[in-house]
Structures are given as structure tokens and as C-alpha cells.
Amino acid sequence: MNNLDLYAKAEHLLGIEEATEALYDLYRSELDDKNVTTLLDVGCGRGGFMQRLISDGVQCKGVDLSAVMIDECREQGLDAECKDVTEVDGKYDAIVAIFDVLNFLDKDSLVKFLEAIAQKLNDDGIFIADINTRYGFSDVAEGTMSSENDKEFLSVDAEFINDELHTKFTLFLKNEDENYTKYQDTIIQYFHAIKTFQKLSGLKLVEKQTFSLYDTEDKTLLIFKKR
Ligand SMILES: C[S@@+](CC[C@H](N)C(=O)[O-])C[C@H]1O[C@@H](n2cnc3c(N)ncnc32)[C@H](O)[C@@H]1O
Known part of the structure; x- marks a missing residue:
């Protein structure tokens, strides 16, 4: 992915x-x-x-x-x-x-x-x-959050440095065997x-x-x- x-x-x-x-x-x-x-x-x-x-x-x-x-x-x-x-x-x-x-x-x-x-x-x-x-990045988008339901857990960690917002997404998805698979990646947004x-x-x-x-x-x- x-x-x-x-x-x-x-x-x-x-x-x-x-x-x-x-x-x-x-x-x-x-x-x-x-x-x-x-x-x-x-x-x-x-x-x-x-x-x-x-x-x-x-x-x-x-x-x-x-x-x-x-x-x-x-x-x-x-x-x-x-x-x-x-x-x-x-x-x-x-x-x-x-x-x-x-x-x-x-x-x-x-x-x-x-x-x-x-x-x-x-x-x-x-x-x-x-x-x-720039305010939207530094004061609104920067920070951490998490969210979950029965089958999914997401954490998001966003940091705004040098006019770039680096957002790390960590997603756990529950498999049919009840174990979780972890997916992690970063999206960069540019001011x-x-x-x-x-x-x-x-x-x-x-x-x-x-x-x-x-x-x-x-x-x-x-x-x-x-x-
Ligand atoms: C925040 S989402 C917004 C999606 C949609 N426009 C909406 O309003 O619900 C940004 C979207 O841009 C897509 N995207 C990012 N870079 C792109 C590019 N260079 N060309 C086309 N799509 C791109 C992403 O895959 C994602 O679906």
C-alpha cells in the first residue's frame, strides 16, 4: 500500500x-x-x-x-x-x-x-x-490524534517544519483471524x-x-x- x-x-x-x-x-x-x-x-x-x-x-x-x-x-x-x-x-x-x-x-x-x-x-x-x-498548517493541522472502532485503530502525528507538514499515519486493521495488520507511512504537505x-x-x-x-x-x- x-x-x-x-x-x-x-x-x-x-x-x-x-x-x-x-x-x-x-x-x-x-x-x-x-x-x-x-x-x-x-x-x-x-x-x-x-x-x-x-x-x-x-x-x-x-x-x-x-x-x-x-x-x-x-x-x-x-x-x-x-x-x-x-x-x-x-x-x-x-x-x-x-x-x-x-x-x-x-x-x-x-x-x-x-x-x-x-x-x-x-x-x-x-x-x-x-x-x-501557514496558520492552517502550524496551528490547525500540527498535532496528534487517534481514532478507533471495532476493526480499525488509527493514530496521526503531524509536525510542521520548514514549511512542510509531515504527517505520520499508523493504521491497524483487524484480520479475519482477529489479529491486526499494521500499516505505517508519511504524507508530506507543502506550504x-x-x-x-x-x-x-x-x-x-x-x-x-x-x-x-x-x-x-x-x-x-x-x-x-x-x-
Ligand atoms: C484530502 S484528499 C481530498 C479528496 C477529494 N478531493 C475530496 O474533497 O474529498 C486529497 C486527494 O488528493 C489525491 N492526490 C494527491 N496528490 C495528487 C496528484 N498529484 N494528482 C492527483 N491526485 C492527488 C490523494 O490521493 C487524495 O485522494
Whole structure:
């Protein structure tokens, strides 16, 4: 299991459902009056946002680098593939990267990722993403937590050093023989300053809104148009 698949296995134990719903509402309200008929969800996870947009009549495609996430999307009948955004065919009216997806990329990968997004947008297309503020990393995300049920035990230990959040996930899953298998891996999230998004050749940052998801000003919503 790679680190993104471990995250996928652990996500339901993190208690982020309410925050996820709040983010979906925010993205949906931004897309509401944009006349979007096709949408690409990059880092689509288990496909919750696509489900909502499909019910609004939008044609949706999702990609994610976790095969576990993509399997869950496909089980729901969603059009989803485990591939990098650079390998996606076609062009879209809107592209979204919801809930920290850009923070999973280091600086070099981020710029390549954003240039690929620009190429997949229709001429009037819009790209919306969110990032954690430095406060969101240092005061909200840093720390430890644990969570368990009859079959699973998760501990999470996150430390923010030099603008990187290192989150160690330790997951114990109960087997049929009642023994537990232990899975452990680390995910690094990278803080990105707004200026990184202001000098892209393919995308123009047209709006940024810092808002409170868990705590005061822990996130920024970024809205781009194709240049
Ligand atoms: C916090 S989850 C959010 C999932 C989903 N967008 C949601 O809101 O429920 C971040 C997702 O980004 C995916 N991811 C991380 N880096 C990625 C990349 N370079 N390309 C595509 N997906 C990526 C992870 O596998 C994970 O599913």
C-alpha cells in the first residue's frame, strides 16, 4: 500500500466529513453561475463532489493517484481513472482540486501540475483549488490524534517544519483471524505562498479568498482563468 492508499484507507477515521461538505458547498456556489457542462475533478478522492455535480447535470470526470480512491469511485459508477493530470485527454469548462490537493505537491511538481491544468481548460475555463495557509498548517493541522472502532485503530502525528507538514499515519486493521495488520507511512504537505500562483504562464489568478474551515483563516480558495 503506498502512502496515498493508506490515506484513503484512513480518511473515514479522520472526522473530516463536515469540513468536506462545507468545501463542496463553497466550490458549488463558485461554479453555480458559470455555465459549466464539463468538469474534471483532480484528486477526486471517493468522488463525493462529482456525485453532487452530476446531480446538477454536469458531465464529470475524476482522476486521483490513489487506486483505492478510484476503485471506490468506479463502484459508484463514476468516470474515474488512476492517472496523473498530465495524462488526461480532452478539455473541460471547469477543473477543481478540492481539499489540500495542491499541498500534496512540492514546488516543482506544483508548477508542472498547474501548467497541465491550463492545457486541459477550455478557453473560458475556470480552475478552482484550495490551499492551507501557514496558520492552517502550524496551528490547525500540527498535532496528534487517534481514532478507533471495532476493526480499525488509527493514530496521526503531524509536525510542521520548514514549511512542510509531515504527517505520520499508523493504521491497524483487524484480520479475519482477529489479529491486526499494521500499516505505517508519511504524507508530506507543502506550504505554498500566494506569489507562486501569480506568475504562471498558462493560468491567471483572478480571485483569492482566505476563509475559516476549522479555525480562523486556515484556508485560501484560489480561482484561476486560462490566460
Ligand atoms: C484530502 S484528499 C481530498 C479528496 C477529494 N478531493 C475530496 O474533497 O474529498 C486529497 C486527494 O488528493 C489525491 N492526490 C494527491 N496528490 C495528487 C496528484 N498529484 N494528482 C492527483 N491526485 C492527488 C490523494 O490521493 C487524495 O485522494
